[in-house]
Amino acid sequence: xxxxxxxxxxxxxxxxxxxxxxxxxxxxxxxxxxxxxxxxxxxxxxxxxxxxxxxxxxxxxxxxxxxxxxxxxxxxxxxxxxxxxxxxxxxxxxxxxxxxxxxxxxxxxxxxxxxxxxxxxxxxxxxxxxxxxxxxxxxxxxxxxxxxxxxxxxxxxxxxxxxxxxxxxxxxxxxxxxxxxxxxxxxxxxxxxxxxxxxxxxxxxxxxxxxxxxxxxxxxxxxxxxxxxxxxxxxxxxxxxxxxxxxxxxxxxxxxxxxxxxxxxxxxxxxxxxxxxxxxxxxxxxxxxxxxxxxxxxxxxxxxxxxxxxxxxxxxxxxxxxxxxxxxxxxxxxxxxxxxxxxxxxxxxxxxxxxxxxxxxxxxxxxxxxxxxxxxxxxxxxxxxxxxxxxxxxxxxxxxxxxxxxxxxxxxxxxxxxxxxxxxxxxxxxxxxxxxxxxxxxxxxxxxxxxxxxxxxxxxxxxxxxxxxxxxxxxxxxxxxxxxxxxxxxxxxxxxxxxxxxxxxxxxxxxxxxxxxxxxxxxxxxxxxxxxxxxxxxxxxxxxxxxxxxxxxxxxxxxxxxxxxxxxxxxxxxxxxxxxxxxxxxxxxxxxxxxxxxxxxxxxxxxxxxxxxxxxxxxxxxxxxxxxxxxxxxxxxxxxxxxxxxxxxxxxxxxxxxxxxxxxxxxxxxxxxxxxxxxxxxxxxxxxxx
Amino acid sequence: xxxxxxxxxxxxxxxxxxxxxxxxxxxxxxxxxxxxxxxxxxxxxxxxxxxxxxxxxxxxxxxxxxxxxxxxxxxxxxxxxxxxxxxxxxxxxxxxxxxxxxxxxxxxxxxxxxxxxxxxxxxxxxxxxxxxxxxxxxxxxxxxxxxxxxxxxxxxxxxxxxxxxxxxxxxxxxxxxxxxxxxxxxxxxxxxxxxxxxxxxxxxxxxxx
Numbered sequence: 001x002x003x004x005x006x007x008x009x010x011x012x013x014x015x016x017x018x019x020x021x022x023x024x025x026x027x028x029x030x031x032x033x034x035x036x037x038x039x040x041x042x043x044x045x046x047x048x049x050x051x052x053x054x055x056x057x058x059x060x061x062x063x064x065x066x067x068x069x070x071x072x073x074x075x076x077x078x079x080x081x082x083x084x085x086x087x088x089x090x091x092x093x094x095x096x097x098x099x100x101x102x103x104x105x106x107x108x109x110x111x112x113x114x115x116x117x118x119x120x121x122x123x124x125x126x127x128x129x130x131x132x133x134x135x136x137x138x139x140x141x142x143x144x145x146x147x148x149x150x151x152x153x154x155x156x157x158x159x160x161x162x163x164x165x166x167x168x169x170x171x172x173x174x175x176x177x178x179x180x181x182x183x184x185x186x187x188x189x190x191x192x193x194x195x196x197x198x199x200x201x202x203x204x205x206x207x208x209x210x211x212x213x214x215x216x217x218x219x220x221x222x223x224x225x226x227x228x229x230x231x232x233x234x235x236x237x238x239x240x241x242x243x244x245x246x247x248x249x250x251x252x253x254x255x256x257x258x259x260x261x262x263x264x265x266x267x268x269x270x271x272x273x274x275x276x277x278x279x280x281x282x283x284x285x286x287x288x289x290x291x292x293x294x295x296x297x298x299x300x301x302x303x304x305x306x307x308x309x310x311x312x313x314x315x316x317x318x319x320x321x322x323x324x325x326x327x328x329x330x331x332x333x334x335x336x337x338x339x340x341x342x343x344x345x346x347x348x349x350x351x352x353x354x355x356x357x358x359x360x361x362x363x364x365x366x367x368x369x370x371x372x373x374x375x376x377x378x379x380x381x382x383x384x385x386x387x388x389x390x391x392x393x394x395x396x397x398x399x400x401x402x403x404x405x406x407x408x409x410x411x412x413x414x415x416x417x418x419x420x421x422x423x424x425x426x427x428x429x430x431x432x433x434x435x436x437x438x439x440x441x442x443x444x445x446x447x448x449x450x451x452x453x454x455x456x457x458x459x460x461x462x463x464x465x466x467x468x469x470x471x472x473x474x475x476x477x478x479x480x481x482x483x484x485x486x487x488x489x490x491x492x493x494x495x496x497x498x499x500x501x502x503x504x505x506x507x508x509x510x511x512x513x514x515x516x517x518x519x520x521x522x523x524x525x526x527x528x529x530x531x532x533x534x535x536x537x538x539x540x541x542x543x544x545x546x547x548x549x550x551x552x553x554x555x556x557x558x559x560x561x562x563x564x565x566x567x568x569x570x571x572x573x574x575x576x577x578x579x580x581x582x583x584x585x586x587x588x589x590x591x592x593x594x595x596x597x598x599x600x601x602x603x604x605x606x607x608x609x610x611x612x613x614x615x616x617x618x619x620x621x622x623x624x625x626x627x628x629x630x631x632x633x634x635x636x637x638x639x640x641x642x643x644x645x646x647x648x649x650x651x652x653x654x655x656x657x658x659x660x661x662x663x664x665x666x667x668x669x670x671x672x673x674x675x676x677x678x679x680x681x682x683x684x685x686x687x688x689x690x
Numbered sequence: 691x692x693x694x695x696x697x698x699x700x701x702x703x704x705x706x707x708x709x710x711x712x713x714x715x716x717x718x719x720x721x722x723x724x725x726x727x728x729x730x731x732x733x734x735x736x737x738x739x740x741x742x743x744x745x746x747x748x749x750x751x752x753x754x755x756x757x758x759x760x761x762x763x764x765x766x767x768x769x770x771x772x773x774x775x776x777x778x779x780x781x782x783x784x785x786x787x788x789x790x791x792x793x794x795x796x797x798x799x800x801x802x803x804x805x806x807x808x809x810x811x812x813x814x815x816x817x818x819x820x821x822x823x824x825x826x827x828x829x830x831x832x833x834x835x836x837x838x839x840x841x842x843x844x845x846x847x848x849x850x851x852x853x854x855x856x857x858x859x860x861x862x863x864x865x866x867x868x869x870x871x872x873x874x875x876x877x878x879x880x881x882x883x884x885x886x887x888x889x890x891x892x893x894x895x896x897x898x899x
Contacts, residue, residue, distance in 0.1 A: 453817075507824065513824070564797065564845075565845065566798075566799065566843075566844035566845025567844050568844050570871055571841065571863075571864070571869075571870075571871055571872065571873070572863045572864045572869040572871065572884060573863070574799065574800055574861060574863075574886065575799055575800070575844035575845050575846075575861065576799055576844075577798070577799055577802075577845070622833075625841075625844065626830075626831040626833075626841035626842070626843050626844060627831075627843065627844050627845065628826070628831065
C-alpha cells in the first residue's frame, strides 16, 4: 500500500516537473504537498510530511520566484538558517546555532570538500539547475558519518524531461554581477543526458572607502555539470554525474601587494543501480578533488607569498534497501573514505582510509506510526573510531496533525589542519602546530633555540585528539486546525562535546607563542522554531517563521556562575563583577530571527511576485571589554531587517522576465557585516528553447 | 589629546583620604589616580626578552615617578611591570633590585581586595617577573588583529609590597595617552599608564580599610 502510493507520488513528481518548467507553479497546496519527496533524511525516497526528522525542502519554483543565483541567497531566506562570513570571505551556514564546519553539504547525495578553516563557501554553488534543496536539521552521522553534526544540506540537481529540452537565462545585477545559465537535456526511454553551464562574475564592492582594500574583490567563476544515464535492462541502470567548478578572485592585500586566488573543483560519481521487487542496490564510486592556490606580488612584480591546497576524496560505497514488507524496510551500506591532502605548511602529505558501515531500520507498525532506528560505525586510525546511533519516530493523529521526535549522534573528525599544520607567521612570529606533529616540530624548535619555556607538557600530546561530537534532540509538531492555515513548531537541543580550540603550548624567545589544538569546549545550543503558513485564497500565500536560540559555552557559563568574570562600564572605569545573567553566549549568534514571506500568484495574467522580510537580532562578534567573554556590556552588532522583492512575468510559452530589489532598506554595516552590500537591483530573462 | 606631549612626565594626582579608622593605626590609607605615566620601550614587545631602554620607576608613598636607584617600588617598560625586589632578568636597561618589593595578582574588584595574602607574594627572578608578561597572563589582554588593542583585563588587581615593606593595590585602567574611551592602536599613543591605587602607609598593616 505504502509502496504503491510512494510510486504514485513519484509519477506525480515527474509529471509535475515536466509541466512546471515555467516560474509559475500550478498548484501550491498549503499542506502536505504530495510531490515533496525527500531523499536525504532516510537515504530512501520518502514524502517530506511523513518523516520523523526535522527536515525541509526548498523547491525549484521557490528558487526561481526569488531569482536566487547562489546557494547563499536561498539559505538566507530559510527559517533557522543563515550564512556567516569568515575572515577569508567564504560564507558558511549556521544551523541551530552551530558553526558551518559542522554541517555536511552534499550535491546529488555526495559530499563536497574544500573547506577553508572549516568553512565551506556556499557561494561556490550555483542554483541554476537545482530541482530542490533538502535540509535536515539535527545530528545525522548515523547515515552520513563525518561532518553531519549540526545537519545535512543536499542539493539535488534537475533531471531532464522527456524528449529534447533546453533553456538559457541571464541576469544582471548591481555591482556588474552577471549570472548566465545554459541547460540542455535529452531523455528517451533508456537514455538520459543533461548538460548545465553557469557563469557568474562580479566587480565586487567596497563598503569602506577609507582603505585600499575591497570588501568583496572582483571574481568570476564557472560551473559545468554533465549527467548521463542508461537503462541496461529493466533491472540495471548505470549513470555518471560529473561536475567542474573554477573560480578566480583578485587578491588585493594592501596598496603594494596584489595577486590572485584560484579554486578548482572536480567531482565525478559513477553509479550502478540494480532494482528488483524486494531489493534496490546502489554501487557508487565517487571522486572529488579540490585544488586552490593563491599568490601575492609586490609592486615590482616580485613574488611576496604563495600557497596551495590540494585535497582528494575517493569514496566507494554500496548500499542496499530491502523491502521486508510494506510495513518495514532495512538499509545497509558499507564503504570507505580515502582522503589525502597536500598543502603549504604541511611537512607531510597525510592520507587516511576510514571504512564505514551503517544500517537503518524503517518500521511502520501502524498506519499512523513510523519509527526509524539506525547506526553507523566509522573506523579511524588517527583518532577514536565513532559509533553514531539514532532513533526517531512520528505519530500522525490524522492528515492534519502530527508529532515527531528525532534524536541522533553527530561527529566531526579533526581535520588535517588540526593534526598536521606547521605554520610560523613570518611577520609577527607566532607558530601554529597540528596536534599530531607537536612532538616533532617542538623538538625542532627547541633545537633551534626558539623556545623560551614549555607551557603544556609534550606528553599530553601522546593521546589522540578526539572528534568533536554532538547529541541532538528535535521534538516537533504540525497542525492545521483551519483548512488554509498550518502551524508547526520544533524544539531543539544540541549538546556538543570535545570542541576543538587552540591554546598556547609554549612561549618563544621572540616574545610570541606556539599554539596547538586541544579538545576543550562543551557547547549547548537550544531553542524553538515556529512557523505558520496561511493561504487566504488562490492568489496569496503568507508565511511567518521565528527562531529563538540560546547558544552557550558551558565553561563560560560556569565562570560567570562562579563570579570569575569582570567588566567595566566604560573602558577606563573601575571593574565590577558580572552576574550569571550577564553572559550573552557564543559569538555570532542572534537570540531572535524571523522571516516573513508573501507570495502573490496570478495565473490568468501569468504573473507572480514575492516579498521576503528577514530580521536578525543583535549579536556579538568579539569580546570588546577584554574579559574574554561575550557579556551584556560588550559592543554588539545591531539587529537589522532586510527585505527582498521580486516580480516575475511569463511573456509567452518561451520567455519569462523577472526584476526585483534585494535589500530594499539599503541596510549595511561597514565594520561588521561584509556580506550585505546595500541595495541591489536585478533583471533576469529566461528563454525556453524547446 | 595629541598636543599635550609635555604631559608625558607630569601627572595629575588626585588625593582622597579615607576617614575610617577601624584598625588602630595612625595614618589613613591613600587613594590616588595616576594619569598618563609614560613607560617607553625599545626593542621587543610582549616579552621582556629582547626589550631594552630604561624603566619608568614609581614610588607609591610620594605618588610620583622617581629616578632614585633605591627609593622606587615598581617600574614600567612597555607592558612589563617589575618590582623592587628579587633579581633582574638581565635585560638591557633593567634596574638593580635593592628593596623588599614583591607582587601577586588578585582576581576581583578593587573593593574586594581587602587583605594582602602574604604567602602569594613573589619577587622578580632571573626567569620571570612577579607580574607575568604576555597577553592574558598578567594585567592586560591583547586583542590581536585587526585592532591590536592592549586593554587592562577587568578583575585583575595588582597587589604590591613596596621596597620598604608596605603594601599597595593597583587597578590599571588604560594603556593609552589620555585614557580614551575607545582607544585606536593606530592613532592613540600607547605606553601611557592610567591607574588607581590605594597605599597603606602603616608598617605591617596588610589591610586597605
